[in-house]
Amino acid sequence: MVNTSSDIAIKASGLGMIYSPGLFQRKKVGLQSLDLEVPAGSIFGYLGQNGAGKTTTIKILTGLQFATSGQAWLFGVDVLRSESRRKIGFMPENPYFYEYLTAEEALDFYGKLSGMDRESRKRRTDELLSAFGLNHARKVNMRNYSKGMRQRLGLAQAMMHKPPLVILDEPMSGLDPMGRRDVRNAILRLRDNGQTVFFSSHILGDVEEICDRVCVLNLGKKVAEGPIASLLTNKVVEVALSFTGVPKEGHAESAKLAARSWHDGAQYHVLVSDEEKAQKVTAMLQSAGAVLRSMVPHKESLEEYFVRVTMSGGGAGPEYSRE
Amino acid sequence: MIIFTIALNTFREAVRDKILYVLLAFGGLLIVGSKAIGYVSFGQEYKIMADMGLAAIWMFSGMVSIFVGTGLIYKEIDKRTIYTILSKPAQRWQFLLGKYLGLALTTLVNMLVLSTAFLAYLWLSGGLVTVALLEALLMIFFEMLVVTAIAIFFSSASTPILSAIFTTIIFFFGQLTKWIVDLAGTLQASAATDEARERYRVIGGWLYKVYLLLPNLHTFNIRQEAVHAEPGVWIGAHELWYGTLWGLAYTAAVLLAAQLIFSRRNF
Numbered sequence: 089m090v091n092t093s094s095d096i097a098i099k100a101s102g103l104g105m106i107y108s109p110g111l112f113q114r115k116k117v118g119l120q121s122l123d124l125e126v127p128a129g130s131i132f133g134y135l136g137q138n139g140a141g142k143t144t145t146i147k148i149l150t151g152l153q154f155a156t157s158g159q160a161w162l163f164g165v166d167v168l169r170s171e172s173r174r175k176i177g178f179m180p181e182n183p184y185f186y187e188y189l190t191a192e193e194a195l196d197f198y199g200k201l202s203g204m205d206r207e208s209r210k211r212r213t214d215e216l217l218s219a220f221g222l223n224h225a226r227k228v229n230m231r232n233y234s235k236g237m238r239q240r241l242g243l244a245q246a247m248m249h250k251p252p253l254v255i256l257d258e259p260m261s262g263l264d265p266m267g268r269r270d271v272r273n274a275i276l277r278l279r280d281n282g283q284t285v286f287f288s289s290h291i292l293g294d295v296e297e298i299c300d301r302v303c304v305l306n307l308g309k310k311v312a313e314g315p316i317a318s319l320l321t322n323k324v325v326e327v328a329l330s331f332t333g334v335p336k337e338g339h340a341e342s343a344k345l346a347a348r349s350w351h352d353g354a355q356y357h358v359l360v361s362d363e364e365k366a367q368k369v370t371a372m373l374q375s376a377g378a379v380l381r382s383m384v385p386h387k388e389s390l391e392e393y394f395v396r397v398t399m400s401g402g403g404a405g406p407e408y409s410r411e
Numbered sequence: 412m413i414i415f416t417i418a419l420n421t422f423r424e425a426v427r428d429k430i431l432y433v434l435l436a437f438g439g440l441l442i443v444g445s446k447a448i449g450y451v452s453f454g455q456e457y458k459i460m461a462d463m464g465l466a467a468i469w470m471f472s473g474m475v476s477i478f479v480g481t482g483l484i485y486k487e488i489d490k491r492t493i494y495t496i497l498s499k500p501a502q503r504w505q506f507l508l509g510k511y512l513g514l515a516l517t518t519l520v521n522m523l524v525l526s527t528a529f530l531a532y533l534w535l536s537g538g539l540v541t542v543a544l545l546e547a548l549l550m551i552f553f554e555m556l557v558v559t560a561i562a563i564f565f566s567s568a569s570t571p572i573l574s575a576i577f578t579t580i581i582f583f584f585g586q587l588t589k590w591i592v593d594l595a596g597t598l599q600a601s602a603a604t605d606e607a608r609e610r611y612r613v614i615g616g617w618l619y620k621v622y623l624l625l626p627n628l629h630t631f632n633i634r635q636e637a638v639h640a641e642p643g644v645w646i647g648a649h650e651l652w653y654g655t656l657w658g659l660a661y662t663a664a665v666l667l668a669a670q671l672i673f674s675r676r677n678f
Binding site: 185 | 677
């Protein structure tokens with residue numbers, strides 16, 4: 089029995105997508121037997137390389153595509169029913185809007201489509217245009233908007249009716265550092281308000297910083313899912329050491345244990361793969377008269393984890409022959 | 412509510428598009444130019460003006476329906492604006508119907524502008540504004556409702572260029588449906604041998620199928636009768652009712668077919 093209760097914002101069971109491009113072309117697997125549960129009130133990162141199936145999943149969830157197998161629910165409502173979309177706000181990748189509309193006209197239009205009354209639309213438009221720094225351009229046609237401004241308006245329209253679930257496809261793509269910070273803060277504010285955020289991204293540093301849980305896709309298949317803390321190994325994977333006053337003979341000895349070593353002015357840096365080697369190098373160089381300035385152990389980052397599971401993980405492969 | 416929101420947005424899109432004003436300007440020029448041609452037809456100048464005015468309104472309204480309508484759905488998909496609409500609680504049939512009604516409203520406003528200019532110009536030039544002319548204008552509007560539905564149908568399944576070609580072909584062949592049926596009868600009657608009669612019977616069968624499939628746009632053409640009608644004389648309620656009902660039924664069928672395609676599409 090599939091649990092579709094409303095404390096689960098997104099639920100997918102055996103979700104699959106096979107694209108049939110044409111009569112004589114090979115079918116492509118977009119997604120294969122995806123099982124997924126996104127708890128309400130969390131920030132969920134959806135990761136994968138280009139073509140891994142992230143956008144396909146998002147399009148199925150938002151009613152833009154129809155899965156060829158399996159089923160999905162938003163707060164317990166089947167995604168095939170239009171009511172499921174009452175509770176979501178969605179920003180597609182590189183969002184486009186009607187160029188002939190101004191920002192306030194666009195938000196009013198999306199508010200109407202979401203069933204908001206005139207007063208709420210006006211109030212919310214003012215709030216969001218201020219929150220996303222678009223107040224100065226509220227009466228400017230969107231054909232004159234920069235990419236960053238479109239992205240911010242995309243977020244604003246997704247949040248217009250205060251949906252309990254916000255789905256964002258690559259919300260940080262193509263943004264400058266300030267823009268990315270604004271998007272990160274907006275996502276965190278949504279969670280603080282009790283809303284759920286499900287977003288795909290390539291910018292793993294941002295994902296690691298703000299997400300509670302992640303799912304990693306590879307070639308249409310889920311290869312990992314869970315809270316970030318439980319996915320990343322707690323083991324030290326690298327130790328960075330810095331010394332001063334290292335005599336020349338110490339260089340050759342330490343280089344044997346080091347993954348990498350180099351000079352930076354008066355400082356000598358050594359990277360080793362574990363703590364045991366770090367202790368050995370330190371003891372060796374200190375006995376030769378060097379002074380240890382810093383020792384920084386590195387644990388596995390999400391990016392390293394992503395590379396590891398993607399390289400070793402399975403997946404359906406981008407395509408298979410027609411039977 | 413969703414249907415009207417999409418319809419009003421489609422209308423807003425059309426009225427903010429320069430192509431509409433270019434078509435309106437050309438239509439207006441043709442109406443004004445009709446007087447010059449009227450001068451060379453001694454005693455017939457008002458009939459020529461009315462004839463050319465109605466033709467201009469018919470042609471330019473058709474162009475608005477075809478050229479705006481055929482790009483309507485495709486543009487939404489191509490520019491990906493459809494993503495932010497269909498991800499709202501809008502159902503696909505509501506989106507399609509909203510787009511259709513928006514373009515129908517654009518056609519109505521476009522026709523009102525051109526018709527007002529035409530009737531005012533005719534009246535100021537000394538011609539008579541008859542009820543038959545109003546009837547003819549109404550029938551042009553009904554015809555445009557059908558053409559708009561056909562444009563939307565192709566737009567939901569094909570590119571704007573192909574859609575425009577198909578819709579234009581149907582727009583013109585739709586005027587000739589009466590002759591298609593006549594042709595089938597004439598062919599069979601002219602057959603000299605049994606073999607020829609059988610061949611023409613098969614051809615006639617196919618022509619009849621084409622006739623059934625094509626919109627009978629000829630039904631809406633009462634322009635000649637309107638131009639020659641006496642003041643205060645209606646052409647007939649029968650034509651109006653038949654045209655209205657047939658137009659609505661055909662439009663509904665075409666939109667239903669468009670929805671069948673559109674509802675299965677992945678974006």
